[in-house]
Each structure stands twice: as structure tokens, then as C-alpha cells.
Amino acid sequence: MNYFQIFSLPAQFNIDKTQLSSTYRELQKQYHPDKSVMLSDSERLTAMQKSTEINDAYQTLKNSCLRAQYLLLLAGVDIALEQRTLQDTGFLMQQMQWREQIESFTEDDEDAIESFSENIQQQVNDLESEIELQLHEKAFEATADSVRKLKFMLKLQTEIEQLEEKLFD
Template identity: 80%
Template sequence: MNYFQLFSLPQQFSVDQTVLSTTYRELQKQYHPDKFVMSADSERLAMMQKSTEINDAYQTLKKSCLRAQYLLFLAGVDIALEQRTLQDVDFLMQQMSWREQIEAFSEDDEDEIETFSANIQQQVNDLEFTIEKQLQAETLEAAADSVRKLKFMLKLQIELDQLEEKLFD
């Protein structure tokens, strides 16, 4: 089943997170395997599978990058497991620069790290906006490239968070 249909949401990049969370809780109440402990084995298995599908759908629709990948998949472009690299030389150079900056940060750079982090978050926001527009315009290859960039940016945010934990905890 289409995840958007499962949650009664329009099939688009922008998702109302409150509606998503509320619907998730309602679906979990309805299909949670604990409610079917006394049921026949086949029904228990079916409810466990349905609950797993609900969880997978929720995690996919909750996160912008996974949601964009899913929308591309529905449109026939599957980038989930691909190993293709970006051909955007400028972005690749920017990646190297960002990684060098992260490696150079020390405990004395708390303000610089905060500014860097804010810049990366703005880049993520800009990419999400771009992806939404590309999906609306059905420029799927461009959207796929933007999702690839977003995946990198989200990994960069994780690395930055790990660095901050290491330096300041």
C-alpha cells in the first residue's frame, strides 16, 4: 500500500507532521499486535505485518530525505540503494571544504562551530525547498540529484553533532 494513502495524506513532499503523528498513533492503536494476542495465529501475523508497515511508513514520511526518496520511487526513480555519485563538481568541492572545516575545529571554536552548523542547516532547508519544487515540476532527475545532496548534508550534520559531543561533553 502507498504510504501516503495509508496515512490519508496527499502524495506530496510537504507533510503536516502533526497530522502524520496523530494518524500514526491512531493506526498503532488499531493494529498493534498486543491487541491480537488471543487471536488466531494467522490474524496475529497479519496484524504484526500491518504494524510493521505502519512503522515503516511513518519513519519514511516523517523524514524529509526518506520522503523525497519515496516520492521518487513512486514516480519510478529508485535511488535508495544506489552507489551513484554526484556529477556536480562545485558541490563535490564544497563537500571537501566542509569536511576540512569540521576536521579543523577544536574546543576553542565553539562560536565558529555554531555558525557552521547554522549554515549547514540553512543549506538543508534550501535543498528541501528545492526538492519540493522539483518534485512538483516533475523534474525527477534533478530532484534525485538534490536528494543525493541532501543525504550528504544530513550525514554532515550527524558528523558535526558527533564532533560537538566529543569536544564539549
């Protein structure tokens, strides 16, 4: 059973996150290992495996990048462990500019950091829209490239958050 089936969701990029969360809570109540204390060893093992599968599925589907990777995997394109680098030189140059900009920020740049962060969030939103369209059109190689970009953008967001903690906490 694939992750979308576990949560009774259509196998598509845009999902109902409210349904995902509520179904997750229901499934956790049903299959949580604490519920299986009085069961036999094999039944406890089965319940633990089911709970682990539910957790893995939930973590994958709630994250846009992991969800896109999973949809690619279902389509026969596995990019999870690949070492392939992105060939888009324009994006690679933009990456360098963003990194230089992050490195140049100081505690006096709070407004600039906020603006930068909003710009990056918009880039993430745009990429997610692009991924949804590419998956719908079954343009899997283009989707894979967009997912590679999204991975970078999400990592960049984490770096911005860490910078803000360092400078303003």
C-alpha cells in the same frame, strides 16, 4: 496501498507532520501486536505485518530525505540502493571544504561550530525547498541529484553533532 494513503496524506513532499504523528499514534493503537494476543495465529501475523508496514511508512514519511526518495520511487525513479555519485563538481569541492573545516574545529571553536551548524541547516532547508519545487515540476532527475546532496548534508549534520558531543560533553 502506498505510505501516503496509509496516513490519508496527499502524495507530496510538503506534508502535515502533525497529522502524520497523530494518525500514526491512532494506527499503532489499532494494530499494535500487543492488541492481537488473543487472536488466531494468522490474525496475529496479519496484525504484525500491518504494524510493521505502519512503522516503515511513518519512518519514511517523517524524514524529508526518505520521503523524497519514496516520492521518486512512486514516480518510477529508484535511488535507494544506487551507487551513482553526484557529478556536481562545485558541490563536491564544497563537500571537501566542509569536511576540512569540521576536522579543524577544536574545543575553542564553540561559536564557530554553532555558526557552521546553522549554515548547514540553512543549506538543508534550501535543498528541501528545491526538492519540493522539483517534484512539483516532475523534474525527477534534478530531484534525484538534490536528494543525493541532501543525504550528504544530513550526514554532515550528524558528524557535527558527534563532534560537539566529543568536544563539549
